[in-house]
Structure formats: structure tokens, C-alpha cells
Amino acid sequence: MTHRRIGIRSTGSMESVFSNDTICAIGTPIGEGGIGIVRISGPKALPIVRRLFVPSRPNCCFESHRLYHGWLKDPSEDCMVDEVLMSFMEAPHTYTRQDIVEINCHSGFGILKRTLELVLEEGARLAEPGEFTRRAFLSGRIDLSQAEAVIDIIRSRSEKSLALAGRQLRGDLRHRLESWRESILRFQSEIEAHIDFSDDLLDDPADPALLASKLTTDLIDPLSLFASRYAAGRVLREGLKLVLVGKPNVGKSSLLNALIGKKRAIVTPQPGTTRDVIEDSFILSGILIRVLDTAGIRREPDEIESMGIEKALLSVEDADAVLWLIDQSRPLSDEDDAVFQAVGSSRYVILMNKEDLPASFDEEAIRDRYRVEAPILSLSVLREKDIEKLRGFLTEAFLKQPLTESESMMIPNLRHKVCFEESIKALNRARSLLISDGCTELVSLELGIARSQLENILGLQCDDALLDSIFSQFCVGK
Ligand SMILES: Nc1nc2c(ncn2[C@@H]2O[C@H](COP(=O)(O)OP(=O)(O)O)[C@@H](O)[C@H]2O)c(=O)[nH]1
Ligand SMILES: [Mg+2]
Incomplete structure (x- = not known):
């Protein structure tokens, strides 16, 4: 099936749509680096570089899809600005299906800004965020779900989210x-x-x-x-929000540090050390895990601590998964009961920490006291091999569904x-x-x-407001 979007779209002005003006933007992050790229798309792309680019080989005929070495010239002052590589891609086999030129110059704020200015002075317009991809969509090269996949690829922080976006981009x-x-x-x-x-x-x-x-x-x-x-997809795309809770001193901060492999949170034998929520992340089975360490929940906290506890309770409310830590070397107390209340109906597992110390109760005691069926793991977060065991346990408890779902493509x-x-x-x-x-x-x-409704997903029928909201999430230059 072919998409002739221009005919099918029911609303919205086509003005902006596939306008014939020429747009340009810096396509690489601004900062010092090896190479920076200024991208130009539109009918004036080639005429513009013909004025600005001095090829090192004479008789350069600008064949499509080739890279040319030369110098960028400031025509008003007739001086050379930078040594560059210039690529020319002729329509329609390009990202936007228009002529595209990319100038690879050195990457520094001054040089990128000057290159962009020269292109603007020659008659291009500064692109809006996502405008190159918007043109790819409006020209029918990709559908709206593929355009969204481009954002997902740019934002992706884990192997699984990248694979998911890649499949969507392929169509x-x-x-x-x-x-x-x-x-x-x-x-x-x-x-x-x-x-x-x-x-x-x-x-x-x-x-x-x-x-x-x-x-x-x-x-x-x-x-x-x-x-x-959808739920499994959200975890694959955005990561799983994992919240650590427990009474003070059970080893939450020690566990956070062990999971992320660095000393992020302060660990002391003194109860009530962690007062704010501390967030970091790690990758588990290819999925991003956002892990939050919280203030210990207890009955009579001081003022700052109670603010921390308030935050801990809020984090539990919108967690995807909760790790409830219990110190097995100390008897279960009413503070553990308060944590049980806080965990409420969230999706959680119980970790009986400090297995290296003499135990004062066993798993049965927990099941008897709280009448729960949640999975329980006994470990010491200070032992490396236990952390490995915990990673398997967490994958089994929380990631099994997203992982199997990711096997199927959509x-x-x-x-x-x-x-x-x-x-x-x-x-x-x-x-x-x-x-x-x-x-x-x-x-x-x-x-x-x-x-x-299915056509809305593909973008066969959608208004400019929807397109604006999707493409505004992009960076300029994409
Ligand atoms: N023996 C032993 N001590 C631990 C273990 N986990 C944590 N601790 C100690 O327990 C104390 C409190 O740890 P911390 O991580 O700050 O607990 P939090 O208050 O829950 O964040 C520290 O002195 C840790 O070194 C463990 O598995 N075994
Ligand atoms: Mg702590």
C-alpha cells in the first residue's frame, strides 16, 4: 500500500506541510568535539553550498551521495572559515526526500555558529525542532509511528528500548x-x-x-x-521504577550502592541517615532500572526525617516495583509493620537482609505475621555473590513479562x-x-x-496540533 498523505490527511494546513523552503540546523551536540555537522534540506541546499564551499579538487561536479573535501568560504569577506567535508544527497533518496547537504566542520561553538550563519545568509531558514523528520513524514517516507520511533531511538538508554524502537523504525x-x-x-x-x-x-x-x-x-x-x-512496553521504553523501602538501618542504602556499583548513598550504622530520596540507575537484563533509595520508615521520626518518610511513601505509590527490606538479625517490630502498611498493594518482593549475622527469625515468621505470598529472598547485600543472585531474582519477579513481550515485535x-x-x-x-x-x-x-483510529496511529489522519506535539519533542537538527 502506498501512502499519499497529502491527499488523505483530513485536517490541517498543508502549508507548512511540505513547504518548498530550505531549512538548516546544527545536527550535532554543541560543544567541543571532533566533528560538528550543519544540515541543510530543501531545493536551495545545493545552490547554497556552491556559494560557500570551495572544493579541493577542481572540476567538482557534485555527484549525489558522495563526500567532498574542501574549504568553507565566507563570500562577503572572501576568506576561508574552516576545512570541511561536504556531503550531497540528491532527492528523493534522502532522509526528507528533498536535496540534503551536510557540512562536516570542526566542532566548537564559534565555528558551528559561523557555519550556520553563513548558510542562513544564503537564504535558508532555521529549522524547527524535529522539522527534518516531519518532512520525512509529510513526504510519505515514514509513517507517524516510525517518526515516533526516531525520538525513542534518540532517547533510548538500554539495549531493549533501543531494539524496540529499531523495530518500530523499520516499520x-x-x-x-x-x-x-x-x-x-x-x-x-x-x-x-x-x-x-x-x-x-x-x-x-x-x-x-x-x-x-x-x-x-x-x-x-x-x-x-x-x-x-502497553505496560510491558512502557517498562522497556522508559525503564522500571524500583523503590527500596524498610525501617531504618536494614541496609537499603548499602543495597542501592551494591546494585549501581558505586558509593552513591551514605551508609552508617546510625539509623535515620538517609533523609531524601536518592535516585540512580543500572541495567538489568538489557532493561533500564531506575532505583530509588528512601528514608527508613519509623514511628517517631524527627521533623526532617518525617519529611523524608513522606517522600518515601509517595515514591512507593508510583513505583513499578518495590523491594521491602527486613533485617533478619533483629526481631520483627512494629516498625516493620508500618513498612508493611506502606507497601500496601504495590508489586513487591521481600528481602531478608544481613544473612551473615545470626538470625532472629525465619521466612515462616514473616509469612505468619503478615499473611503474604510475595516472593522472599534471604541474603546479605554486602556479599557480591548475593547481589548476583538478587539480579536473577529481580529479573524473574519483575522483568519476565517485558522480556517475553519484547520477543514479539510490537x-x-x-x-x-x-x-x-x-x-x-x-x-x-x-x-x-x-x-x-x-x-x-x-x-x-x-x-x-x-x-x-488505526489511521491516527499511522498519521494518515491527524491534525497539525498532534504533529506539533509529537515533533516538538525532538531536538533541533533531527
Ligand atoms: N552484617 C551486615 N551488615 C549490613 C548488611 N547490610 C547493611 N549492613 C550495615 O547496616 C548498617 C545500615 O546500613 P544502611 O545501608 O545505611 O541501611 P539503611 O538505613 O537501610 O539505608 C550499616 O552499618 C551497614 O554496613 C549486611 O548484609 N550484613
Ligand atoms: Mg539509608
């Missing part, structure tokens, strides 16, 4: 969506045949109950399965999830109408809604 989601969309279209034409011709004129009138059941197996079930993977982001849910609702309404022998026009209308 896995797009292909799946296109096939669902076509399947809805087929249902629609079948239904519409019944609107146009009465049943007795058709050789093979479709049975509404049969259509309803086919709608479930072909569309409602696979779409629902897909939407249900996982929605929040915007996709909302569109999927609306699409599924419409499909369910169509199904109920079919079962109750309802009006065929209404069935067709609901199918149309279901289809347009």
Missing part, C-alpha cells in the same frame, strides 16, 4: 497496522454490499453471526492482545494505546450490532471509526 508496527486496516476495509465492503443490495439479490448473503465471530477472531482479539502489552506507546482502545470499542459496538441484527449502516459507521 514492523506500520505493516501490522496496515494489514488490520485492510481487514476492516474488507468487513466494511462486505457489510456495505448488504446496504446496497437486498439479501435476496446476493448469491451468498453473509450470516451476521458469522461475521460477528470473524470480527472477534480477526480483529478484536489481536488488537486487544496488542493493547494489553508494543504500543501511550498515544497508540489510546487509539487502539477507541478502535476496539468501536469494533465491539459493531459486533453487538451484528449479533442483535442491528442496522447495517450503523455497523459500517462503527467500522469506519475503528479504522480511522
